[in-house]
Amino acid sequence: MAPRQIQPPEPLPAQDDRLAPQDAFQWARDAMTARQWDAAARRWATLRAVYPNHAPVWIQAAVAYKQLGRHDDAAALLDEARRRFPSHAGGWVQGANVALARGDHGEAARLLAEARCRFPDDPPVWLRSAGLALADGDPDAALVFNRHVREAFPDDPGGLAQYAELAMEAGDWEEALTRWARVRERFPNLPAGYRRAADAEERLGRPREARRLRLAEEHGTDWLAELDAAAPPPVAPPRRRDGRNFIDLVLTKARLNLKSEANRNHLRYLWWVLDPLLYMAVFYVVFGLLLHRGGEGFVAYLLTGLVPFQWFAKTIQHASNTIVEGRGLMNQVRISPLFFPLVAVAQNAGKQTLVFLMLAVFLVVYGLPPTPHWLALAPVVALQLAFMVVVGCALAMLIPFVRDLLNLVPTGLQFLLFCSGVFYTLDTIPERWRDLFLANPMANLLHQYRRILLDHQWPDWSQLGWLALGCALGLVAVLLAYRRLEGVFPRVVIE
Amino acid sequence: MTAPVVISARELGVRYKRRGGIFRPTRYHQAFQDVSFDLHEGETLALVGRNGAGKSSLLKVLAGILRPDQGTLVNHGVSVSLLTLQAGFDGELPGTDNAVLSAMLLGYTRKQARASLERVADFSELGEFMHEPVKTYSAGMRARLGFAVAMFLSPGVLLIDEALSVGDRHFRRKAELEMTRKIHSRQTVVLVSHSEEQVKKLADRVIDLDRKGGSYVV
Numbered sequence: 001m002a003p004r005q006i007q008p009p010e011p012l013p014a015q016d017d018r019l020a021p022q023d024a025f026q027w028a029r030d031a032m033t034a035r036q037w038d039a040a041a042r043r044w045a046t047l048r049a050v051y052p053n054h055a056p057v058w059i060q061a062a063v064a065y066k067q068l069g070r071h072d073d074a075a076a077l078l079d080e081a082r083r084r085f086p087s088h089a090g091g092w093v094q095g096a097n098v099a100l101a102r103g104d105h106g107e108a109a110r111l112l113a114e115a116r117c118r119f120p121d122d123p124p125v126w127l128r129s130a131g132l133a134l135a136d137g138d139p140d141a142a143l144v145f146n147r148h149v150r151e152a153f154p155d156d157p158g159g160l161a162q163y164a165e166l167a168m169e170a171g172d173w174e175e176a177l178t179r180w181a182r183v184r185e186r187f188p189n190l191p192a193g194y195r196r197a198a199d200a201e202e203r204l205g206r207p208r209e210a211r212r213l214r215l216a217e218e219h220g221t222d223w224l225a226e227l228d229a230a231a232p233p234p235v236a237p238p239r240r241r242d243g244r245n246f247i248d249l250v251l252t253k254a255r256l257n258l259k260s261e262a263n264r265n266h267l268r269y270l271w272w273v274l275d276p277l278l279y280m281a282v283f284y285v286v287f288g289l290l291l292h293r294g295g296e297g298f299v300a301y302l303l304t305g306l307v308p309f310q311w312f313a314k315t316i317q318h319a320s321n322t323i324v325e326g327r328g329l330m331n332q333v334r335i336s337p338l339f340f341p342l343v344a345v346a347q348n349a350g351k352q353t354l355v356f357l358m359l360a361v362f363l364v365v366y367g368l369p370p371t372p373h374w375l376a377l378a379p380v381v382a383l384q385l386a387f388m389v390v391v392g393c394a395l396a397m398l399i400p401f402v403r404d405l406l407n408l409v410p411t412g413l414q415f416l417l418f419c420s421g422v423f424y425t426l427d428t429i430p431e432r433w434r435d436l437f438l439a440n441p442m443a444n445l446l447h448q449y450r451r452i453l454l455d456h457q458w459p460d461w462s463q464l465g466w467l468a469l470g471c472a473l474g475l476v477a478v479l480l481a482y483r484r485l486e487g488v489f490p491r492v493v494i495e
Numbered sequence: 496m497t498a499p500v501v502i503s504a505r506e507l508g509v510r511y512k513r514r515g516g517i518f519r520p521t522r523y524h525q526a527f528q529d530v531s532f533d534l535h536e537g538e539t540l541a542l543v544g545r546n547g548a549g550k551s552s553l554l555k556v557l558a559g560i561l562r563p564d565q566g567t568l569v570n571h572g573v574s575v576s577l578l579t580l581q582a583g584f585d586g587e588l589p590g591t592d593n594a595v596l597s598a599m600l601l602g603y604t605r606k607q608a609r610a611s612l613e614r615v616a617d618f619s620e621l622g623e624f625m626h627e628p629v630k631t632y633s634a635g636m637r638a639r640l641g642f643a644v645a646m647f648l649s650p651g652v653l654l655i656d657e658a659l660s661v662g663d664r665h666f667r668r669k670a671e672l673e674m675t676r677k678i679h680s681r682q683t684v685v686l687v688s689h690s691e692e693q694v695k696k697l698a699d700r701v702i703d704l705d706r707k708g709g710s711y712v713v
Contacts, residue, residue, distance in 0.1 A: 207699065208537075208679075208699065211679065211696065211697070212679055214696070215675060215679060215696065245599075245604050245605075248599075248604070248605050249599050249600070249605075252595070252596065252599060252605060253583075253596060256585065256588055256592055256596055257585075259587075259588060259592070260585045260587035260588050261587075263587040263588070263628065264587055329582060329583050329600065330560070331555065331560060332560075332577065332579040332582050332583075333560075333576075333577065333579055333582050333583075333600050333601055333602070334558055334559045334560050334575075334576070334577075334602070335600065486562075487559070487560070487561055487562025488562060490555065490560050490561055491511065491512075491561060
């Protein structure tokens with residue numbers, strides 16, 4: 001068995017391979033960023049042993065001590081730093097900071113004066129000088145030092161920021177705001193430009209502006225600029241939908257519903273023709289060919305009644321539950337509940353036009369060509385439409401309150417089918433019941449259709465008039481009821 | 496505040512029927528009561544409270560969707576709209592149709608809705624998908640379209656329910672930014688939020704519905 005090869009151990013890092021000073025210092029800087037001054041001071045002390053020839057281990061350690069309130073230790077370190085690194089302005093600037101913290105303004109002034117001579121090109125020296133002047137209660141001198149920074153070192157954000165701070169110190173908030181605006185313009189990444197300006201806005205009693213500035217810090221200056229540039233004015237909707245817009249909405253929704261319905265099938269729009277065609281074919285085969293019932297012309301009689309009645313039945317069936325089905329939308333947008341049944345009526349009316357066309361074709365083929373009396377179809381159809389609006393809206397209104405009613409709708413329609421004389425003629429009804437029979441609006445309407453289409457007569461205008469009056473009254477009642485219930489439906493439908 | 500009052504609420508209350516019928520006594524759940532405040536033009540008002548405190552119900556009352564059971568609400572002539580995503584979307588219809596319909600349901604005229612179509616398509620970043628049926632969209636794409644439509648809504652008073660989480664990360668950031676901007680503009684906003692941070696960042700005033708009468712917290 002071959003002896004296991006032993007990998008030679010990796011050589012220990014030689015003394016020269018120790019971490020680059022900047023990387024090592026990060027360890028202590030992290031503690032300072034976290035404001036753990038105690039830990040920072042200890043880390044700098046450790047680093048001081050390893051890298052004694054680097055300025056930060058002395059100066060930054062002093063900063064940490066100063067934060068801990070150990071001013072004497074800090075001053076001693078800075079003395080050493082100034083001795084060891086005469087080319088580092090930090091020793092003087094921090095020295096002045098420490099002196100100021102101890103309240104020794106004279107020492108601070110001495111150090112800064114010396115620093116200004118030694119390091120005229122170092123912005124912090126001048127900024128600190130301005131700070132000291134301010135602390136001494138001499139804002140004018142502070143301004144002089146500050147101006148020097150702004151003029152000599154335009155690329156240093158400190159000058160502009162201090163300039164704004166000076167205005168804040170003086171309590172001149174408006175001026176401070178303009179100065180902070182310049183800071184933001186020049187140095188958009190400086191948080192102080194937003195935060196301190198927000199403070200100034202708050203002092204001025206404008207919390208909204210303050211918030212805006214804080215948000216701008218979060219989302220960038222572009223955001224603030226975009227706000228100022230007034231984005232394309234958003235379109236304001238009308239305060240309240242007027243009648244015309246409402247009708248437009250109903251018709252648009254009905255049209256789109258039809259489109260959506262068609263998209264669901266492979267044969268799409270063809271179904272609207274096929275469906276009634278099949279329907280009529282069934283009745284033709286059963287009654288016309290198989291049963292030979294009712295004698296000559298019975299199929300035409302049947303279809304002229306059945307087609308309008310089916311229109312009525314489908315519309316009512318569809319409209320009756322629309323308000324309950326519209327509960328989601330009703331709770332999201334402010335919309336009159338009338339919208340829901342009206343869409344159902346409009347949608348079915350759209351489909352019905354094709355069915356009526358088919359019926360016309362059938363009649364012509366059957367040997368009942370159009371006559372001028374067909375013109376009277378317009379008021380009859382309009383009346384049927386109005387009647388369906390009244391019944392559909394009324395049912396849709398009642399069903400949210402009495403859900404059980406929904407179960408009765410198909411039965412009711414069936415009942416009406418047999419009461420409206422679809423399968424039998426008016427002659428078969430005893431004379432004395434005839435008025436009662438025609439009081440049923442559907443029976444009456446079917447009677448009118450047949451007068452026009454089969455008998456080539458004008459409809460009975462007086463009966464139509466009474467029907468119109470009834471519909472008008474019903475419409476008013478429905479509208480009033482909806483107005484009263486508008487704010488109630490959204491709650492009732494979800495309860 | 497000197498801005499004119501746009502909506503005044505006086506002792507508003509809403510209660511829901513909990514159960515009941517012909518044979519059982521009706522019991523109610525009082526969502527909130529005795530809420531009074533004045534909404535000033537341009538301000539952002541936040542509603543806070545635990546679940547079921549009636550925040551959404553109050554928004555619906557303000558929007559004119561619900562009628563309050565108690566108290567009165569006076570609207571001094573402004574349009575009020577609840578920000579609603581995907582209002583009345585129909586999966587079988589293409590994005591364009593849905594965008595127009597949704598905008599119309601939110602209160603626009605058809606002309607306004609058609610005119611905003613291009614901006615909606617731009618903002619939602621749907622491109623060619625605008626002409627595909629919405630049922631083929633991913634949930635994120637749907638949400639984007641919904642948000643883009645709602646984005647153009649600028650009523651006198653905008654009501655916003657809960658923070659919006661819309662689409663993928665990129666779009667969510669865009670949506671949030673747009674929302675923040677909208678809330679922060681001169682728009683009068685009533686906001687419902689669970690995020691304290693969001694409320695602090697955006698609101699001028701806060702109404703806490705958990706406290707009796709919805710007292711103010713500033």
